[in-house]
Amino acid sequence: MAPPLITLLTDFGTADHYVGAMKGVMACICPEARFVDITHDIEPYAIADAAFTLGQSWQYYPKGTIHLVVVDPGVGSTRRPILAEVGGHNFVAPDNGVLTMVLASDPIAIVRQITNQRYFRNPVSQTFHGRDIFAPVAAHLASGVPAVEFGDRIDDPVRLPFHDLQNPDGSCDGAVLRIDRFGNIITSLRADLAETKESGCLEIGSRFVTRLAASYSEVEPGSLFLIRGSSGFLEISINQGNAAREIGAGTGDPVRFRRAGDMPANL
Amino acid sequence: MAPPLITLLTDFGTADHYVGAMKGVMACICPEARFVDITHDIEPYAIADAAFTLGQSWQYYPKGTIHLVVVDPGVGSTRRPILAEVGGHNFVAPDNGVLTMVLASDPIAIVRQITNQRYFRNPVSQTFHGRDIFAPVAAHLASGVPAVEFGDRIDDPVRLPFHDLQNPDGSCDGAVLRIDRFGNIITSLRADLAETKESGCLEIGSRFVTRLAASYSEVEPGSLFLIRGSSGFLEISINQGNAAREIGAGTGDPVRFRRAGDMPANL
Amino acid sequence: MAPPLITLLTDFGTADHYVGAMKGVMACICPEARFVDITHDIEPYAIADAAFTLGQSWQYYPKGTIHLVVVDPGVGSTRRPILAEVGGHNFVAPDNGVLTMVLASDPIAIVRQITNQRYFRNPVSQTFHGRDIFAPVAAHLASGVPAVEFGDRIDDPVRLPFHDLQNPDGSCDGAVLRIDRFGNIITSLRADLAETKESGCLEIGSRFVTRLAASYSEVEPGSLFLIRGSSGFLEISINQGNAAREIGAGTGDPVRFRRAGDMPANL
Numbered sequence: 076m077a078p079p080l081i082t083l084l085t086d087f088g089t090a091d092h093y094v095g096a097m098k099g100v101m102a103c104i105c106p107e108a109r110f111v112d113i114t115h116d117i118e119p120y121a122i123a124d125a126a127f128t129l130g131q132s133w134q135y136y137p138k139g140t141i142h143l144v145v146v147d148p149g150v151g152s153t154r155r156p157i158l159a160e161v162g163g164h165n166f167v168a169p170d171n172g173v174l175t176m177v178l179a180s181d182p183i184a185i186v187r188q189i190t191n192q193r194y195f196r197n198p199v200s201q202t203f204h205g206r207d208i209f210a211p212v213a214a215h216l217a218s219g220v221p222a223v224e225f226g227d228r229i230d231d232p233v234r235l236p237f238h239d240l241q242n243p244d245g246s247c248d249g250a251v252l253r254i255d256r257f258g259n260i261i262t263s264l265r266a267d268l269a270e271t272k273e274s275g276c277l278e279i280g281s282r283f284v285t286r287l288a289a290s291y292s293e294v295e296p297g298s299l300f301l302i303r304g305s306s307g308f309l310e311i312s313i314n315q316g317n318a319a320r321e322i323g324a325g326t327g328d329p330v331r332f333r334r335a336g337d338m339p340a341n342l
Numbered sequence: 343m344a345p346p347l348i349t350l351l352t353d354f355g356t357a358d359h360y361v362g363a364m365k366g367v368m369a370c371i372c373p374e375a376r377f378v379d380i381t382h383d384i385e386p387y388a389i390a391d392a393a394f395t396l397g398q399s400w401q402y403y404p405k406g407t408i409h410l411v412v413v414d415p416g417v418g419s420t421r422r423p424i425l426a427e428v429g430g431h432n433f434v435a436p437d438n439g440v441l442t443m444v445l446a447s448d449p450i451a452i453v454r455q456i457t458n459q460r461y462f463r464n465p466v467s468q469t470f471h472g473r474d475i476f477a478p479v480a481a482h483l484a485s486g487v488p489a490v491e492f493g494d495r496i497d498d499p500v501r502l503p504f505h506d507l508q509n510p511d512g513s514c515d516g517a518v519l520r521i522d523r524f525g526n527i528i529t530s531l532r533a534d535l536a537e538t539k540e541s542g543c544l545e546i547g548s549r550f551v552t553r554l555a556a557s558y559s560e561v562e563p564g565s566l567f568l569i570r571g572s573s574g575f576l577e578i579s580i581n582q583g584n585a586a587r588e589i590g591a592g593t594g595d596p597v598r599f600r601r602a603g604d605m606p607a608n609l
Numbered sequence: 610m611a612p613p614l615i616t617l618l619t620d621f622g623t624a625d626h627y628v629g630a631m632k633g634v635m636a637c638i639c640p641e642a643r644f645v646d647i648t649h650d651i652e653p654y655a656i657a658d659a660a661f662t663l664g665q666s667w668q669y670y671p672k673g674t675i676h677l678v679v680v681d682p683g684v685g686s687t688r689r690p691i692l693a694e695v696g697g698h699n700f701v702a703p704d705n706g707v708l709t710m711v712l713a714s715d716p717i718a719i720v721r722q723i724t725n726q727r728y729f730r731n732p733v734s735q736t737f738h739g740r741d742i743f744a745p746v747a748a749h750l751a752s753g754v755p756a757v758e759f760g761d762r763i764d765d766p767v768r769l770p771f772h773d774l775q776n777p778d779g780s781c782d783g784a785v786l787r788i789d790r791f792g793n794i795i796t797s798l799r800a801d802l803a804e805t806k807e808s809g810c811l812e813i814g815s816r817f818v819t820r821l822a823a824s825y826s827e828v829e830p831g832s833l834f835l836i837r838g839s840s841g842f843l844e845i846s847i848n849q850g851n852a853a854r855e856i857g858a859g860t861g862d863p864v865r866f867r868r869a870g871d872m873p874a875n876l
Binding site for chain 2: 791
């Protein structure tokens with residue numbers, strides 16, 4: 076049997092000692108655990124961004140994987156630490172919405188409030204629950220402690236509004252979820268809205284992106300186009316260019332998908 | 343038994359091939375070794391910063407862990423490569439002060455000068471001892487070579503002055519050890535100086551930080567406060583803000599903890 | 610026997626979910642595989658830079674290592690995915706020149722076009738072959754599928770011109786391969802051109818670097834010098850300074866090594 080796998084997703088960056096301290100704590104509790112970093116470059120406190128990034132990575136891991144998520148602006152407050160079982164995976168995180176996309180994928184997710192201090196470091200710092208609560212809980216899970224040991228079930232975990240709203244006229248409103256490293260603009264609109272090249276166009280700021288491409292390389296460099304992204308969402312891209320810089324788009328910007336019949340006449 | 347664990351802490355960054363080359367060298371010598379990156383983002387040649395980061399992470403690892411530290415402005419000079427046994431851990435590093443905090447934690451640390459070329463790559467480059475000396479020595483240690491094989495003991499390893507000085511009037515002088523990713527200002531002053539809210543205040547630049555908080559979240563966003571940090575040192579923070587940017591503080595800046603009776607009258 | 614080792618080298622950065630998704634895919638196919646990141650900080654689409662970085666790291670790994678390389682501006686086009694067996698190592702990459710330095714090291718390298726869709730994810734996204742083709746192929750290799758299963762041999766993999774040209778007058782023309790984190794200027798000129806301090810000098814822009822040093826530390830801080838780098842190439846450096854910034858040099862800039870008799874008279 077393969078050793079237990081723990082993924083890490085935080086806003087701690089990679090320059091400080093925080094991630095190293097968490098891995099050390101886990102290596103003491105579960106020496107055979109293996110760590111995979113999803114990212115530590117989430118902008119400080121950017122919960123929605125972490126929720127998206129987690130939503131795009133956890134599903135590719137084997138069942139039984141433990142996902143440790145620490146983006147935690149409320150550390151030291153009364154926000155709850157939680158443990159969620161979703162689709163055969165375990166998630167250890169603060170209850171601030173960071174699991175929104177994970178929970179949305181499974182209506183029978185089991186969420187527990189982590190309360191059993193037996194599995195915490197002692198004493199617990201009020202500024203670094205990643206090291207003192209979340210990491211040790213993840214490692215105890217990895218070493219075989221059953222989920223039920225950590226605390227009772229709750230039915231009201233925090234969920235963020237990732238909106239993707241159908242309007243009466245058939246258009247659909249969403250927002251920019253993320254600008255990736257290549258400048259691709261990943262929206263919250265489902266890729267299947269743009270089923271064919273005639274389905275419609277995407278409105279962002281003062282622009283209407285009308286061209287739908289099947290791959291980056293089919294479009295000449297320099298032109299904006301719409302693409303069904305690998306994330307399952309609609310994206311706006313430029314072949315070998317930076318669409319976000321070209322448009323001036325940022326995370327959270329509103330976007331609208333307009334049906335073909337509803338597009339401005341001059342397009 | 344869990345496979346041997348080697349942590350890495352360097353100023354090599356993550357864009358060049360240097361870290362990848364070191365791990366390859368180690369994987370050849372000790373194929374079962376596992377690697378954990380503490381950080382490679384130490385500023386080039388910033389020995390004191392590396393000493394602090396190491397001091398904040400090694401202690402969380404299991405006994406038997408090997409810590410490979412390569413921040414080495416003196417590569418190719420006569421500075422010694424050393425191997426230290428501290429508290430059941432092994433450290434492989436250049437003798438330039440990078441182990442200062444580790445050595446301070448254990449009066450019976452054993453330090454050896456690494457001289458046995460049998461455990462080096464051949465030939466040894468004069469510009470990359472990380473690959474040719476430190477990594478192979480760490481990997482040979484991991485595969486079971488006893489420390490005594492690498493060289494004789496020395497009693498004068500380089501130690502940096504991390505000052506935390508008690509003045510006759512009861513005040514205490516220190517310095518900023520590090521600005522972390524969140525803008526927290528980590529000082530060299532021990533957290534227990536500020537035992538209660540009435541203990542005193544911290545002077546930094548022209549500012550006096552008087553408020554002591556137990557957690558970030560108990561303070562309204564925007565206000566500076568003092569906190570006993572998770573590192574065991576006093577820190578200056580702003581809840582969900584960037585204290586270092588607000589104050590204009592940087593690594594090495596002097597700080598002073600003043601006892602309650604010694605504070606300026608107008609505070 | 611040690612578990613299979615897969616190295617990763619991409620231009621995906623570390624902030625997005627792309628690398629995490631690839632590792633998840635691989636962990637499902639080959640749960641015992643271990644991952645080592647060479648770098649994910651290759652500039653987007655910088656094939657030559659990736660070729661150099663790979664050329665400087667793969668050789669240090671044990672035989673049997675699988676190197677997964679995804680710098681792939683042509684994703685979704687007709688560029689071929691390839692699998693190369695070189696010196697006992699396996700390489701999985703797009704056929705765009707990224708293996709140039711690896712292939713140059715072994716005249717009997719075996720290169721195959723990856724065509725067997727049985728080893729792909731299904732469906733294959735047209736924008737993320739890293740996740741859907743390259744990662745699963747690497748993981749299937751790691752779990753023991755023989756190379757011949759993935760596709761037929763080809764004899765025309767793309768090779769980039771890494772020039773290092775001998776001129777009739779004995780001088781040698783090359784280019785800057787890379788500026789490293791320390792500002793060292795790594796050229797494509799072989800280190801052994803500068804066998805002795807009298808061999809010649811290096812011309813870059815309007816400068817002639819005449820001094821040859823054996824180590825950084827033998828030169829006073831502030832002075833430019835030539836050094837036989839740990840990569841096997843000539844480098845231009847400043848002890849504890851940044852040579853690239855001093856000179857204003859960048860990747861791709863031409864350099865020329867001039868024999869001693871061919872140097873300008875006023876040097």
